[in-house]
Amino acid sequence: MKTNYLLPNKYKTIGWILFIIGIVSGILFYASEYESEVLIVNVLSVYNGEPLFGESKSFFQIIENSIVDELITLAIIIGGLIVGFTKEKIEDEFIYKLRKDSLVWALIFNYAVLIFATIFIYDFAYFDVLVFNMFTPLVFFVFRFNFLKYKSQSHEE
Amino acid sequence: MKNSIKVQRAIHDMTQADLANHIGVSRQSINAIEKNKYVPSTVLALKIAKLFKKSVEDIFYLESNE
Numbered sequence: 146m147k148t149n150y151l152l153p154n155k156y157k158t159i160g161w162i163l164f165i166i167g168i169v170s171g172i173l174f175y176a177s178e179y180e181s182e183v184l185i186v187n188v189l190s191v192y193n194g195e196p197l198f199g200e201s202k203s204f205f206q207i208i209e210n211s212i213v214d215e216l217i218t219l220a221i222i223i224g225g226l227i228v229g230f231t232k233e234k235i236e237d238e239f240i241y242k243l244r245k246d247s248l249v250w251a252l253i254f255n256y257a258v259l260i261f262a263t264i265f266i267y268d269f270a271y272f273d274v275l276v277f278n279m280f281t282p283l284v285f286f287v288f289r290f291n292f293l294k295y296k297s298q299s300h301e302e
Numbered sequence: 303m304k305n306s307i308k309v310q311r312a313i314h315d316m317t318q319a320d321l322a323n324h325i326g327v328s329r330q331s332i333n334a335i336e337k338n339k340y341v342p343s344t345v346l347a348l349k350i351a352k353l354f355k356k357s358v359e360d361i362f363y364l365e366s367n368e
């Protein structure tokens with residue numbers, strides 16, 4: 146099966162490591178209520194300020210920021226992308242179909258959850274929804290694809 | 303669509319993994335095809351038939367309601 150968007154199989158391990166580290170540290174970070182005082186560095190902020198709290202907007206400023214959350218976000222997204230879009234050891238039409246179906250279901254599932262959350266979750270709790278929603282499509286996609294792949298491998302009689 | 307791959311495998315004394323290796327697909331594919339969960343492409347069907355030295359119709363056939 147020819148595809149032009151898949152990375153070679155050898156990157157899969159790196160992807161899994163990044164993805165798992167990202168998710169575990171993400172959960173820990175969430176449990177600590179997004180507090181972090183480490184890794185504070187100067188970063189370039191293209192867009193800054195929260196009109197919601199009466200701060201004025203600013204563009205292209207150097208600000209101080211703890212980059213822990215940024216690193217976690219990048220680890221989950223990059224790790225997830227690598228895991229989802231590297232070739233299997235044997236890449237064929239059935240695997241290809243599994244991957245495509247999983248993508249479709251991940252998108253449907255994601256927006257179904259988002260619709261539900263939009264109707265029933267309000268105010269600042271909705272911020273949590275937005276944070277989780279950054280990752281749910283990828284996580285669900287990776288989970289479903291690997292689960293089905295594992296399941297259809299099972300025993301012959 | 304149904305198929306007789308399992309029977310053919312038994313005749314040729316092949317495991318799912320053997321068959322998968324011979325035609326260059328994953329074992330998952332053979333498993334899914336045998337369980338009628340996946341309809342293979344024409345290319346793959348032709349390869350399987352060629353390996354068993356049968357015609358495609360001998361191995362893959364429609365069900366009565368199709």
